[in-house]
Amino acid sequence: MSQTGYRQFCPVAMAAEVLCTRWTMVLLRELIAGSTRFNELRRGVPRMSPSLLSRRLRELEEAGIVTRHPVPEQPEVLEYRLTEAGRELRPVIEAFGFWGQRWVESRPSLENLDPSLLMWDMRRGLNPAPLPDRRIVVQVCYPELATSKRDWWLVVEADGTVDLCQSPPGFDVDLYVTTDLRTMTAIWMGLTTVSDAADKITYDGDPALGRSMQGWLGLSPFAGERKRVP
Amino acid sequence: MSQTGYRQFCPVAMAAEVLCTRWTMVLLRELIAGSTRFNELRRGVPRMSPSLLSRRLRELEEAGIVTRHPVPEQPEVLEYRLTEAGRELRPVIEAFGFWGQRWVESRPSLENLDPSLLMWDMRRGLNPAPLPDRRIVVQVCYPELATSKRDWWLVVEADGTVDLCQSPPGFDVDLYVTTDLRTMTAIWMGLTTVSDAADKITYDGDPALGRSMQGWLGLSPFAGERKRVP
DNA sequence: CAGTATCCTATCCGATACTG
DNA sequence: CAGTATCGGATAGGATACTG
Numbered sequence: 001m002s003q004t005g006y007r008q009f010c011p012v013a014m015a016a017e018v019l020c021t022r023w024t025m026v027l028l029r030e031l032i033a034g035s036t037r038f039n040e041l042r043r044g045v046p047r048m049s050p051s052l053l054s055r056r057l058r059e060l061e062e063a064g065i066v067t068r069h070p071v072p073e074q075p076e077v078l079e080y081r082l083t084e085a086g087r088e089l090r091p092v093i094e095a096f097g098f099w100g101q102r103w104v105e106s107r108p109s110l111e112n113l114d115p116s117l118l119m120w121d122m123r124r125g126l127n128p129a130p131l132p133d134r135r136i137v138v139q140v141c142y143p144e145l146a147t148s149k150r151d152w153w154l155v156v157e158a159d160g161t162v163d164l165c166q167s168p169p170g171f172d173v174d175l176y177v178t179t180d181l182r183t184m185t186a187i188w189m190g191l192t193t194v195s196d197a198a199d200k201i202t203y204d205g206d207p208a209l210g211r212s213m214q215g216w217l218g219l220s221p222f223a224g225e226r227k228r229v230p
Numbered sequence: 231m232s233q234t235g236y237r238q239f240c241p242v243a244m245a246a247e248v249l250c251t252r253w254t255m256v257l258l259r260e261l262i263a264g265s266t267r268f269n270e271l272r273r274g275v276p277r278m279s280p281s282l283l284s285r286r287l288r289e290l291e292e293a294g295i296v297t298r299h300p301v302p303e304q305p306e307v308l309e310y311r312l313t314e315a316g317r318e319l320r321p322v323i324e325a326f327g328f329w330g331q332r333w334v335e336s337r338p339s340l341e342n343l344d345p346s347l348l349m350w351d352m353r354r355g356l357n358p359a360p361l362p363d364r365r366i367v368v369q370v371c372y373p374e375l376a377t378s379k380r381d382w383w384l385v386v387e388a389d390g391t392v393d394l395c396q397s398p399p400g401f402d403v404d405l406y407v408t409t410d411l412r413t414m415t416a417i418w419m420g421l422t423t424v425s426d427a428a429d430k431i432t433y434d435g436d437p438a439l440g441r442s443m444q445g446w447l448g449l450s451p452f453a454g455e456r457k458r459v460p
Numbered sequence: 461c462a463g464t465a466t467c468c469t470a471t472c473c474g475a476t477a478c479t480g
Numbered sequence: 481c482a483g484t485a486t487c488g489g490a491t492a493g494g495a496t497a498c499t500g
């Protein structure tokens with residue numbers, strides 16, 4: 001948004017004035033997804049500069065959408081929590097995502113892949129329920145990428161917490177998944193499925209884990225919506 | 231929105247890229263409310279410059295949200311109609327308006343009154359059902375305004391169509407309503423009611439029409455939502 | 461790690477004037 | 481009435497470097 005506000009008394013305009021500035025909706029998506037710390041937010045919105053992130057967080061605070069709380073143990077570190085006004089933005093974000101999934105062509109955004117963002121999102125959404133009741137380690141490999149971004153480990157603890165590592169976590173790997181980043185992203189977005197993309201994925205390790213992957217892989221919250229444009 | 235897109239594969243970001251540019255959400259509100267012609271849109275979004283409106287309409291067309299159709303009788307005149315993708319933006323706009331009504335402080339926007347915009351919105355929303363089954367003419371007067379913006383006539387035909395005039399329509403006036411613009415705007419937004427603001431409104435003419443005004447006056451679609459901020 | 465200040469440029473947008 | 485071209489200024493926001 002540029003220049004001054006809309007100076008209209010319509011609630012849509014009033015909301016747009018707060019919400020329709022660059023990165024704001026994406027940042028709110030991240031907050032609503034549960035991130036609370038500055039660098040957590042940065043991981044979810046990696047192309048946003050830290051100075052702009054800092055500024056937006058202050059603006060959201062002024063708008064009554066987030067509050068900053070010092071973290072109990074660590075002094076000088078803040079946690080950003082949504083207020084009730086912020087939590088009530090969930091339907092707004094969902095409406096955006098729902099519409100975007102249906103009506104925005106995804107080809108262009110599939111040109112802008114980002115393994116760390118994808119893995120970060122997968123970590124967040126991973127569904128441990130179908131997994132065996134012990135620690136499970138899944139290694140994902142994207143052979144076409146540079147070494148520093150090639151290998152990722154998802155560590156699902158018995159209690160259901162999930163960690164993402166970029167170096168071997170020191171536990172035995174239960175399943176190796178090798179594919180290309182575009183395929184994995186398309187699966188995450190719900191544009192294809194594990195079985196439809198079977199010829200582009202190879203598994204090694206526990207075969208049962210590979211077969212059930214579609215079930216425990218955490219997909220985008222909007223993956224269920226069918227595209228309405230090519 | 232500035233600069234290039236977000237280059238993210240998240241549907242929220244994809245939608246925001248299309249929708250979160252200046253004036254776009256407000257323009258869409260107007261399209262969804264039913265305006266189809268260039269100057270109709272201008273009346274609904276009066277502070278938007280015609281060049282930007284033109285540009286946005288082209289962008290919305292590129293995004294598959296509107297299509298332009300030549301008007302049957304008049305050559306060289308276009309009508310802007312929402313596509314299915316555009317019609318599916320209704321819940322998005324509604325989510326914005328709903329949230330804006332609840333959580334954005336309205337004092338600042340009540341500093342930016344605009345009688346022609348207000349009357350235009352009232353014309354659109356007016357509910358003819360409770361009115362007698364004949365032509366009804368209501369004259370609204372804002373004494374504090376300059377003569378050119380002081381008097382407005384709402385002409386409700388027997389078939390329910392409503393016209394807005396800025397000069398006497400030539401029919402007898404059934405009801406004169408005199409108030410100040412701020413009061414009328416607050417009523418339209420649902421921040422107050424006709425009866426709560428009774429001391430700021432005077433009526434002349436058919437008393438029954440005055441008494442039933444809250445019922446036939448067209449309020450903002452979001453007027454029913456209670457503010458959650460002061 | 462968490463966050464801010466500075467600087468500079470791209471670009472968005474507003475005003476105005478203009479055409480079919 | 482319907483819509484577009486031009487132009488210049490404001491400012492948003494990206495890059496970078498820096499501090500507690």
